[in-house]
Amino acid sequence: MSDTQVWTPSEHELARRSVRRRQRVRSTVIATVMTVAVLGLVVAGLLSSPGWPRVKEYFFSPEAARESWRAVLEAMWLNVRLFVLCEIGILALGLLIAVARTTRSAWLAPVRVVAVVYTDVVRGIPTILLITMFGFGIPALQLQGLTNDRVVWAGVALVVSYSAYVSEVFRSGIESVHPSQVASARALGLSEGRILRHVVVPQAVRRIVPPLLNDFVSLQKDTALVSVLGVLDGVFWATNYANYNFNYTPMVVVAIYFIVLTVPLARLTDHLQKRVVERERAGAR
Amino acid sequence: MSEPLLRVRGLRKAYGERVVLDGVDLDVATGEVVCLIGASGSGKSTLLRCLNLLDQVDDGTIELEGREITDPKVDPRSVRRRMGMVFQAYNLFPHLTVLQNCTLAPRRAHRVGRREAEARARELLTRFGLGEHVDAHPDRLSGGQQQRAAVVRALCTRPTLLLLDEVTAALDPELVGEVLGILRELAAQGTTMVLATHEISFARDVASTVVFLDDGRVCEQGPPAQVLVDPVQERTRAFLKRVL
Ligand SMILES: Nc1ncnc2c1ncn2[C@@H]1O[C@H](COP(=O)(O)OP(=O)(O)OP(=O)(O)O)[C@@H](O)[C@H]1O
Ligand SMILES: [Mg+2]
Numbered sequence: 227m228s229d230t231q232v233w234t235p236s237e238h239e240l241a242r243r244s245v246r247r248r249q250r251v252r253s254t255v256i257a258t259v260m261t262v263a264v265l266g267l268v269v270a271g272l273l274s275s276p277g278w279p280r281v282k283e284y285f286f287s288p289e290a291a292r293e294s295w296r297a298v299l300e301a302m303w304l305n306v307r308l309f310v311l312c313e314i315g316i317l318a319l320g321l322l323i324a325v326a327r328t329t330r331s332a333w334l335a336p337v338r339v340v341a342v343v344y345t346d347v348v349r350g351i352p353t354i355l356l357i358t359m360f361g362f363g364i365p366a367l368q369l370q371g372l373t374n375d376r377v378v379w380a381g382v383a384l385v386v387s388y389s390a391y392v393s394e395v396f397r398s399g400i401e402s403v404h405p406s407q408v409a410s411a412r413a414l415g416l417s418e419g420r421i422l423r424h425v426v427v428p429q430a431v432r433r434i435v436p437p438l439l440n441d442f443v444s445l446q447k448d449t450a451l452v453s454v455l456g457v458l459d460g461v462f463w464a465t466n467y468a469n470y471n472f473n474y475t476p477m478v479v480v481a482i483y484f485i486v487l488t489v490p491l492a493r494l495t496d497h498l499q500k501r502v503v504e505r506e507r508a509g510a511r
Numbered sequence: 512m513s514e515p516l517l518r519v520r521g522l523r524k525a526y527g528e529r530v531v532l533d534g535v536d537l538d539v540a541t542g543e544v545v546c547l548i549g550a551s552g553s554g555k556s557t558l559l560r561c562l563n564l565l566d567q568v569d570d571g572t573i574e575l576e577g578r579e580i581t582d583p584k585v586d587p588r589s590v591r592r593r594m595g596m597v598f599q600a601y602n603l604f605p606h607l608t609v610l611q612n613c614t615l616a617p618r619r620a621h622r623v624g625r626r627e628a629e630a631r632a633r634e635l636l637t638r639f640g641l642g643e644h645v646d647a648h649p650d651r652l653s654g655g656q657q658q659r660a661a662v663v664r665a666l667c668t669r670p671t672l673l674l675l676d677e678v679t680a681a682l683d684p685e686l687v688g689e690v691l692g693i694l695r696e697l698a699a700q701g702t703t704m705v706l707a708t709h710e711i712s713f714a715r716d717v718a719s720t721v722v723f724l725d726d727g728r729v730c731e732q733g734p735p736a737q738v739l740v741d742p743v744q745e746r747t748r749a750f751l752k753r754v755l
Contacts, residue, residue: 233523233530233570235569235570236521236570236571238570238571238572239569239570239571242581242582242583245582245583245584246583249583
């Protein structure tokens with residue numbers, strides 16, 4: 227607008243801002259004090275429990291931690307790679323299944339049936355069983371031209387398992403887009419495929435980012451399940467250590483690494499969620 | 512003149528770099544009907560949202576009955592309970608029936624008993640020609656019916672000040688007349704109203720004051736007979752020539 231001279235806030239506005247700032251500071255202080263107090267009580271309760279010295283020795287031994295942190299970190303590298311590669315596969319497969327389930331054309335009925343059966347069956351099987359079946363079963367088939375690497379098949383099992391969940395997240399997103407949006411896209415003469423591609427999926431994706439990331443946090447942890455195949459990941463290393471040394475500290479170390487891995491994802495989820503909320507609000511005046 | 516019900520001074524609102532309201536002054540006396548007119552994008556909806564504290568203002572003050580409501584120490588809920596607002600896009604709650612839409616605020620924010628809240632809502636809905644749609648969900652209603660339901664929802668809390676954003680935009684001429692009659696009746700009962708409208712004839716009929724907004728500033732204000740018939744400002748004249 228035609229604002230020739232630079233605007234400076236009035237005295238009144240400045241006073242108002244400082245009141246708002248004080249209000250913010252006050253609520254931050256309250257939040258901090260409350261958090262510290264509650265945490266303090268919990269920790270005090272823990273430390274004063276009768277079994278604490280023994281627990282401390284088995285789970286929080288400084289020597290065992292010093293001895294294991296580097297090796298565990300190296301073993302964890304497998305979990306990280308597995309997670310990143312699987313994530314890509316899961317996104318692609320999940321979206322494909324979701325779109326297959328939401329198609330309406332009569333010609334594609336078999337595709338829909340396959341997609342429904344796939345999600346139902348796969349979601350029903352515990353991930354750990356899928357990993358065992360894929361990891362031990364497929365190499366046992368001795369198929370020509372296919373790898374016998376158990377890690378690869380464990381990854382495939384994770385992709386299969388999680389794509390079923392993720393496809394449901396995608397589908398709920400697609401179905402949450404208001405019918406009036408589809409109606410107005412139809413009125414503009416777009417084909418069903420184009421409507422999905424340009425109107426529905428972009429809106430759906432924005433809404434499902436938080437639940438999607440939630441599934442990824444879960445996937446990050448489930449990469450630990452490959453340890454059942456005897457693959458040397460972080461958890462397997464820690465289990466081994468516990469068996470030989472009768473000390474569980476490396477497991478705590480693994481747990482801490484997993485937390486360090488998932489916290490950034492969790493913060494990203496919050497951040498994206500906030501942006502979605504703001505954007506949706508702009509529409510409603 | 513006594514203390515105005517609503518007094519706005521130097522109101523400023525910007526979205527990022529974009530200044531939408533710039534130094535708006537406005538007085539609304541009890542029982543008055545103020546019509547905001549102006550081109551699309553001139554800031555009418557934004558002004559109404561600021562009055563209802565839905566948007567935080569960047570400068571200036573809004574006083575309701577002499578108390579500054581833009582003060583951060585004021586609880587915005589206590590202010591909003593005294594105002595009713597009807598949005599340009601209706602914003603009815605899709606998961607509730609028309610009756611539930613209308614009784615939600617009286618029951619949950621004003622602690623009115625269910626029986627009483629429903630009786631009042633039914634009476635108003637019937638007066639607005641929605642008697643048979645009381646138990647329908649909003650998606651079963653036509654645009655005009657949704658609009659009227661939104662007006663009723665705002666009226667159910669007996670607001671001291673009613674803010675209306677283009678309430679007649681989706682109505683046929685007959686219904687416009689009907690809503691107009693109801694608004695006049697409300698005005699006569701002492702409900703004060705600020706409404707944004709594109710319908711100059713509506714403003715002429717119902718307004719006690721017309722405010723012409725241009726690019727986020729109050730360009731001209733006064734009784735409709737003056738602003739709409741014999742405007743002082745060149746810009747007002749140009750705007751009226753375009754819309755009439
Ligand atoms: N959330 C927002 N972010 C950025 N700009 C906004 C936002 N909301 C409104 N605006 C801008 O503010 C200006 C005024 O908008 P407003 O909705 O108040 O106009 P209006 O007078 O009600 O128009 P109409 O008659 O079309 O309803 C517009 O130019 C718009 O682009
Ligand atoms: Mg508007």
